[in-house]
Amino acid sequence: MVPVLLSLPFLLGPAVHRETPGAGPYSLTFLYTGLSRPSRVLPRFQATAFLNDQAFFHYNSDSRKAEPLGPWRQIKGMEDWEKESQLQKAREEIFLVTLKDIMDYYKDREGSHTLQGMFSCEIQNNRSSAAFWRYAYDGQDFIEFNKEIPAWVPLHPAAWKTKQKWEAEKVYLQRAKAYLEEECPRMLRRYLNYSKAHLDRQDSPSVSVTGYSVPGRNKTLKCLASDFYPPEIGLRWIHAGKKRESESRVDVLPSGNGTYQSWVVVEIPPHDRGPHFCLVEHSGLAQSLTVPWEEKQKAGAEGNVETQPQ
Known part of the structure; x- marks a missing residue:
């Protein structure tokens, strides 16, 4: 899974196919990366959000700010960036706790370890058409959410502990399902009010x-x-x-x-x-x-x- 996560812009580029401009599909994707040993180049935590294949905002643990990217820097009213910064700070804390729990499972404090997460939703003809939520640890598939059950599905032995923790309260499963099927598509529709012209553009080679x-x-x-x-x-x-x-x-x-x-x-x-x-x-x-x-x-x-x- 890690090549997919590390190469998200490459993945989303050719994968997004639009026969009819304005009909979609359109996707909203969040990519998270947490490091046990940050460096000058790579912060402890960073998050990037994509509309289709286009990165439109970024957050990291050094700046602690969610900041729009590219043409979205010029768009007013698309998002409350202070509020989004607070949301990403909360996700940072949860994400790094999960990374620590996995490292504790392995009893391995040596070396550098990486946790990556990605969730995405898609709409076509204004209807929700696809969604996923998954994680990888040190380049290996770790755990993914099955919204049909709903349940977290371990993809690695160490993920059973994470599954038990995340499913301790059944209400959290319903919240995860609702987030993918309702809240994420709702955010995507709101963002498209400001972004469809950019995503539907046709720049000839x-x-x-x-x-x-x-x-x-x-x-x-x-x-x-x-x-x-x-x-x-x-x-x-x-x-x-x-x-x-x-x-x-x-x-x-x-x-x-x-x-x-x-x-x-x-x-x-x-x-x-x-x-x-x-x-x-x-x-x-x-x-x-x-x-x-x-x-x-x-x-x-x-x-x-x-x-x-x-």
């Missing part, structure tokens, strides 16, 4: 095609698409009307500014002068985009790069 050749070796063609949103994109090389079978594709990656980038690379024989085309399909484009590469001159020395304009 910027595309560049480059060629790299080394004497005596295959040529390498690269098609790079950048600055696009949402993250779903089709990207492939075409020659003589057929897809190139030898191409290699890079996953869609965050650009760090709320958009995404991806590229596809293909190798062709030294004598092949094209034409080759990069086919780009994205919801921000009125129609598929075909960007050509065709060698204009004899291949040069190692490191020669040719860029075909879009």
Whole structure:
């Protein structure tokens, strides 16, 4: 589970698929991380909230403040950030107590230990469509909430003690179920009143095609698409009307500014002068985009790069 938690923006990016802008699905996700040994870089506790794949506020144990991120810094009235800071402080205390309890179970005070938690709800066509709540300890699945039973389901032997503690009062199970099925979707709907335009936007990709050749070796063609949103994109090389079978594709990656980038690379024989085309399909484009590469001159020395304009 820990790769999922550590790579949440990567996970939520390609996973959020919207065929019809405005219909969803839309998700609200909270990611928590607690450390037994904090450092200058990583605080003892931090929380990040996401709308779909976009981080919109962050809290940590150093600042003790919930602060909006990105475009949400400019939105007034979306949240009472002082109140949210107090809520995250309370969750910090509970979270770190849970981490201590698990370490006590193992009787291990040496080294650094990590507890991560993530819960999320989703709505589509304004109706609740999915929800989950789970934890991981030191990179291993630990415990998750089954809202249908409802009950906490241990995923590790040490989690039985946590299950007993969290289920000591049955009312807490009903509260957890209500939080996922009622309160979380209600928060998400409220946040969408301020955020749908940003989440539904269609930023078309910027595309560049480059060629790299080394004497005596295959040529390498690269098609790079950048600055696009949402993250779903089709990207492939075409020659003589057929897809190139030898191409290699890079996953869609965050650009760090709320958009995404991806590229596809293909190798062709030294004598092949094209034409080759990069086919780009994205919801921000009125129609598929075909960007050509065709060698204009004899291949040069190692490191020669040719860029075909879009």
